Amino acid sequence: MIGPTFCIKLAAFTQMDLQSFTHSSEKNTTIFTSIDHPTLQEVLRDWDLPSTESGIFCHSFALSLFCVCLGILFESHHCKDMANSVSPISNKEVRIHDSLDELATDLADYIAGLSEMSVKERGFFAIALSGGSLISMIGKLCEAPYNKTVDWAKWHIFWADERVVAKNHSDSNYKLAKDGLLSKVPVIPSHVYSINDNVSAEKAAKEYEFILRQLVKMRTVSVSECSDCPKFDLILLGMGHDGHVASLFPLHAALNEKEEWVTFIYDSPKPPPERITFTLPVINSASNVALVVTGSAKAEAVRLAIEESSSNCTLPAQMVWPTNGKLVWFLDRSSASKLDASQSA
Ligand SMILES: O=C(O)[C@H](O)[C@@H](O)[C@H](O)[C@H](O)COP(=O)(O)O
Structure with missing residues (x-):
């Protein structure tokens, strides 16, 4: 025996x-x-x-x-x-663009390409959005050729973070995406997973995680090989000048959350204060993560996040390391201005 x-x-x-x-x-x-x-x-x-x-x-x-x-x-x-690694990933790419228009076109090509691949492989494209200037950057997807060539009916749309405000509030990330993209392309309304804005941030986070768990069970969202976390086909993130991503802010306890997929905060340094956010294990379980950052105000945070990733990192953006996925930085010349020459050549 x-x-x-x-x-x-x-x-x-x-x-x-x-x-x-x-x-x-x-x-x-x-x-x-x-x-x-x-x-x-x-x-x-x-x-x-x-x-x-x-x-x-x-x-x-x-x-x-x-x-x-x-x-x-x-x-x-x-x-x-x-999953808890502190070593730098090798599956990282930095794309620096001469103009915002060039960046927006490259980003639209990249998203359309991943959508096509995921639909071919899995029959779905599970994408998570954030707020901020990112949404205007993906606006080219509403234009030709993408509006016609992308298989919008196969898209399932989530939020990597959301402000806990009414859906018609100007602070709502859902409203931002709806006005900037979702109302202009033929996505299926039941495939758009917005948060419950009638409850507390804590409850909204719990409910959102519950929905995610159902969709992972059905494999509408894939599952990570290394954990039980959802494996999004793509998570799109912006970055603040303080290095925050989604609603994970520097030195905030939410950064240490390892069990929950979706957590909540009541004290966001960037208003509004109440938010829900994907946790790092979920972000790092994605097949693809894109960080879209522009403007010179973020150049130092970009440099730290890309060049100073180390065991004692404190910037949330430094902690974005997809375990088995790929990370792509979409930058303009200003946000890349402090990178060393080999990165920005
Ligand atoms: O809800 C939010 O506040 C966003 O998800 C946030 O993480 C945003 O992406 C960054 O703050 C960058 O925003 P900008 O690109 O507008 O600077």
């Missing part, structure tokens, strides 16, 4: 035997043709397997099982590590 100590024993077995492994490899002999390690002998005894000459088969068998275990251990460890 393979007992629960199986993995531990095999792990112990390899740890010790690296030396003899290398040694026998150098001598070009068959690896592990005789079992001389007590831990492996113990494992084989537990399984009632022979331990000497006829052991070649057993050795290969044990070695193969060990490799499988190691693979599983590595994979789960890797995923866990990456």
Whole structure:
């Protein structure tokens, strides 16, 4: 019987035997043709397997099982590590544009491309929007060719953050997106997931997470391979000059939220104070995250976020590291002006 100590024993077995492994490899002999390690002998005894000459088969068998275990251990460890990782990602791209018009066209191409790919692969495109100037930047999607070529009926639209105000309030991110994009393209109204604006921020966050959980169950929104988090096809974010993204502000407790998918705040430094926001685990579980930032006022935060990502980072934008996804920065020359030459060339 393979007992629960199986993995531990095999792990112990390899740890010790690296030396003899290398040694026998150098001598070009068959690896592990005789079992001389007590831990492996113990494992084989537990399984009632022979331990000497006829052991070649057993050795290969044990070695193969060990490799499988190691693979599983590595994979789960890797995923866990990456979710809380402090190491810089390599799947990051910085696109710097000479004009806002050029940026807007590139952004529209990028979104249309991801939409096409997701619809082809999954039948849906789950996109999360934020507020601010980002919405005017994606305005080109209402124009030709995108208004005709994008498969709008397959879009499912969410908010990475929302201000807890009435939907017709000028502060509402929903209203901003509706006026700037959603009312101008043929999205299906029931695919637009706005928050409940009749309840407290706390309740609105809970309800929003509940809706998300249903959609993840149905796989309208995909699920991360490393956690149970939703895996959005695309999360679009802006960034404040203080480095905040969505409604995750510097040094705010919401940045540490690891369990909830959607959290709430009552003290946003940027008005209005009551907001709901995706948490970092959700943002970092997305397939694609785009950070769209323009203007010289944000140049220093851009530099810090792109060039100073380290273990002691404090800017929320520095903490945006999609675990298995891709991060693209869309910048204009002004916001990129403090990047080192190799980034901004
Ligand atoms: O609801 C919000 O306030 C936004 O989601 C917020 O995160 C915004 O994206 C940034 O503050 C950048 O805004 P600007 O691009 O307008 O500066």
